[in-house]
Amino acid sequence: MMANPDGIFERPIIGFNNSWPLPTIEVNRGDRVQLFLTNGLADATTSLHFHGLFQKGSNNMDGPVGVTQCPISPGETMLYDFVVDQVGTYWYHSHSGSQYSDGLRGLFIVHDTKYESNYQFDKELTWSISDWYHDSSTELIKQQLTRYNPTGAEPVPQNALFNDSRNVTVPVEKDTTYLIRIANIGIMVSQYVYIQGHDFEIIEIDGVYTKPQKANMVYLTVGQRVSILVKTQSNPTTNFNILNIIDKSMLDTVPDDLQLYGVNTLSYDASFKSLSVPKWIDNQDKFEPFDDFLLEPFYSKPLLPEPDHRIDLTLYMKNLGDGINYAFFNNHTYVAPRVPTLLTALSAPEHLKNNGQIYGSNTNSFVLQKDDIIEIVLNNEDDNKHPMHLHGHQFQVVARSEDFDEPVHYDPRNVTLPENPAIRDTVYVEGNGYVVLRFKADNPGIWFFHCHLDFHLEQGLAVTLVEAPSDINIRLSKNEIDICHIAGVPVEGNAAGNMDFLDLAGEPVQPNPLPDGFTSKGYFALTICTLVALYGLSTIYSYGMKDVTNTEKEKILNEKIVVKNLILSFEKQSSPEYQNLLKDLKKLDNLFDQL
Ligand SMILES: [Cu+2]
Known part of the structure; x- marks a missing residue:
């Protein structure tokens, strides 16, 4: 189905039962959950992980493909069936490649009054924050995993979402304490969350209720959750901004048109104006989010002993x-x-x-x-x-x-x-x-x-x-x-699928290393030098060119290796490019011999 959560670009997303955003699943501690996941995608496999749940005795319900389960093929249904014996704020998402960036993620909350009654609050809210991309997950991975991205620069998101939308209005009542559960369900960037005019108390991280700690800004990496208690004002005369701000230090480049923060409204009265966005928002070096290393569990547990x-x-x-x-x-x-x-x-x-x-x-x-x-x-x-x-x-x-x-x-x-x-x-x-x-x-x-x-x-x-x-x-x-x-995945055998468990012949392994003495940047520079020199291409990236300080002879030797690699990577040996590469290798051989 299609959706346009940032109001700028409509794109295909993965929903449940023809609906998106996905529902927040709320259960009580001790509940048994049965979720039938039918893969309605035409051309992709899937799976579901319940992030933070222990899955004690139900490891096979954990969700990561290749670790605890096989991929669910199009048209197939898998029953996720488990008992929840935890409390707090969790979330669920596809654990099949990076598919959850296509929208297959939502919140999962486990209630238990025994824990919640340790705090005074009147109402509960849930906020999700996430980065958002206009490209599909398959497209993003193609951009990431290519030799044309030798530094591993991560694709930069197009937007920061709040509750799978932007410019969201959150109506609140005055003189009321809200328990607000916040989860970063993005795939890449951490975000700061700040509510103008309202300090708060942090009372949970990742399903662990904590001793309350006063704060005015929290920082959440992807995957993290925080619960806060916010007491609203008694005599408000304006509305206030809720800001979710991308940690720009995690971006390799900050495009001019990227809005680094979302502006949402804590709304006391629809007729009120909002304060303006504070000036310091662009100065992330000065941010002082609460250091979550310091959050002690409410029921504190002493440091575990020295490890075995x-x-x-x-x-x-x-x-x-x-x-x-x-x-x-x-x-x-x-x-x-x-x-x-x-x-x-x-x-x-x-x-x-x-x-x-x-x-x-x-x-x-x-x-x-x-x-x-x-x-x-x-x-x-x-x-x-x-x-x-x-x-x-x-x-x-x-x-x-x-x-x-x-x-x-x-x-x-x-x-x-x-x-x-x-x-x-x-x-x-x-x-x-x-x-x-x-x-x-x-x-x-x-x-x-x-x-x-x-x-x-x-x-x-x-x-x-x-x-x-x-x-x-x-x-x-x-x-x-x-x-x-x-x-088509075997249900028994070792990592290679062999029933002789000590025979790993055929197991999937990583690609071969670069030839000795190559730095990644140098490697790419050389590839580019080679391409530029040999094929007259002049418009490819120029990463790392200045790293190359080899002697002439080393340069040619390196180029030979690169051309050999290129030759090995060709599938169609009949293609003119392949034939050209063979000729170039010969030329390089001759040059090398002459030096
Ligand atoms: Cu990482």
Whole structure:
């Protein structure tokens, strides 16, 4: 169906039952949810993830394709069936590629008066914020994952939405306290939220109610939720602006026509005027959003003890031999296995379930033992911020650095850990900084830990936690098995789909690396030099040209490698371009010999 949420551009979006925006699903703690998802798309597979829900005992309902389930083919229906034993603000979204940017996302709220009665409020509101693109998710990924985007620059959104719209009026009554649940359901940029003339109290992050903290601005990465209590004024004479502001530091370029903020109205009276938008709004360096590292849970839980198992992850971006910019943890960019990892765990013989090898060499799999205290130390060697999300758990955020110009790794000797750390399911790590998380491995299952900035996930920024695989007590339903069969995905075997679980022949792996000594920018510059030199093309990007300071001989050697790569990438050997490349390679050979 079509929709025009930003009022500028009508585009195809993915709705439910011929309707969009998607409904907010509200349930009570303890409810059993059954959601029949029929894929009505003509040409794409799908799935649904309930972000933040533990799915205890129902790992197969978690949703990420390739991790816990097979893709749902067009025309097929999958039943999502699970019991909710949590409280607070969550959301649901497609976990099939970056499809949720096409609109397949909504809020999911779990009520429990035991928790909510800890706070005084009269009414409840929900606000979603998100970035919005005019291109479809498939188009965006094409723009992101190409050798013509060697620096991995993320597509820039066209707008910032508020409740899937813009210029929204929120009618309020005076002298009333509102509990407002805010969720960033975008795919890329974090946003600041500010309500003119109204300070508030933060009382929840990511499904964890907190001790109230006074604030006037919150910052939400994609995937994060915050609840605030706002007391309206007693004698208002104007309306006030609610501003949702894109964090422009996350944009590679800021196009002139991009409106960096949305202006919505907290409306006391339709006849009132609004205040003007404050001048400081353009000065993001001066913003002081509440530091959510400091939010203590309402029912505080002491810092988990020293870990039994520490996972060290070093995050960086790098180009591989196909010229595309990928995201890495340690030395691997995530490549989905042939068999969803949960199905591998369920079908493996008992004595191999704890052998990490069977889950594949390119899935960044870590096997965790039941009830171990796990610590994830994530050192970010990239200068971008990354909103990291863990499925199946809420973790303690035990350390988080500021951003740095050069990478600074976590050193426990220099950091004092909080006594009652914040607990949540999505946290950002700053550029060149680190974040340290702890949780108890008390939820057997296969849980994805990944960057929620969807372009980065598509670039492979994910690891697979294989938690207590011998204790996963799940029998796949006939419905789930049928979905795999129809999608042509095996329901048993290792990451390669082999029943000899230690034989990984044929497993999906990442592309080959660039030849030795190439930097990504240099590589691209050389490709461009080659193209420009050899084909007279002069209008391609000019990234990184000045990085090339090689001697003449090295230059030619490099060009030879690039031309060889180009030759290897050609499918049609009969094409004149292919023949030209062969000639050029010969020319380069001769030149090289003469020097
Ligand atoms: Cu990221």
